């Protein structure tokens with residue numbers, strides 16, 4: 001029976017979509033939260049992963065590299081680096097017991113994570129402290145042990161115990177009940193490599209050299225004053241970002257500390273470029289994160305270098321021009337492809353900059369929250385998960 005687990009969860013099911021009132025579906029009662037971890041099958045043990053510890057970080061890296069998300073044709077698998085995982089999972093205010101592992105004889109076989117976020121939902125008044133769940137992974141060799149539902153219940157318990165009752169997450173699969181179904185798009189930067197790894201294919205009339213010409217980019221960005229973000233930009237970037245995000249129905253509010261963490265450039269993790277017009281005034285910024293994929297079987301290439309659009313705020317520079325510069329910068333940083341979802345204002349540049357639709361969708365989920373409107377359009381989503 002499909003969804004036997006999800007039917008037990010506070011997610012609106014198809015026939016409640018019109019009866020539930022907006023807001024929390026279940027009131028959280030702290031006293032009722034189970035104090036001890038969920039039971040695991042024998043030999044399986046819970047552990048908190050300290051990603052600052054090289055050995056433990058390496059174990060997480062290897063588990064994900066070999067067992068995490070693959071594309072629909074099982075040709076590519078995400079290959080998150082240790083530096084990336086430290087960026088993604090050690091933000092300000094993180095909780096050590098929200099980086100959850102399951103071990104069998106010291107070997108890491110299961111993983112799930114949460115980070116604290118403050119989410120604004122649908123209108124200004126409601127802002128909800130909650131968790132952003134990510135990196136749910138069970139080793140390929142021990143699937144169908146029903147470990148995934150236990151990992152979800154355990155991290156839910158660890159969130160409830162901190163008196164938080166909502167969560168936000170994304171998934172390529174559809175389980176009850178997405179709040180938005182977004183599509184992803186790819187812009188070729190290295191046409192030859194994309195064809196060699198099988199990411200792109202040539203139709204009868206296309207040739208590699210024709211593709212290379214089609215996707216060719218200028219050597220240098222066009223926008224005057226475009227430069228790498230520095231510490232001194234944090235205050236202005238924070239104001240620009242928080243102001244910009246208010247137009248969406250779902251968005252995070254960022255402190256300057258969080259902007260420092262999420263946007264200051266980290267080599268091979270996050271790239272952020274600001275547009276500094278006359279003396280010191282920052283008017284726009286663009287950012288993209290580095291998520292390579294392992295090419296599962298290919299004689300010539302082991303990895304696909306992919307840049308993923310993060311947050312882009314265009315107030316003076318036209319968004320199409322800003323994103324064209326993002327493509328040029330990503331190409332110059334060595335990326336093969338630039339990926340983006342059709343969320344926020346991205347529809348405004350996807351076609352014009354020759355992005356092609358991917359073969360899947362990314363669904364957004366809100367745990368224990370009924371929206372006023374059952375579904376949000378992708379352009380109403382103002383949050384990017386890594």
Ligand SMILES: COc1cccc(CC(=N)NC(=O)c2cccnc2OC2CCNCC2)c1
Nearest residue numbers: 069070071076077078172184293339340385386
């Ligand atoms: C090209 O290598 C891949 C390796 C694994 C999966 C996919 C397809 C896929 N599922 N892509 C996305 O989910 C995706 C496509 C564009 C932008 N962000 C995305 O996902 C992000 C956000 C959610 N967590 C994973 C990274 C592609």
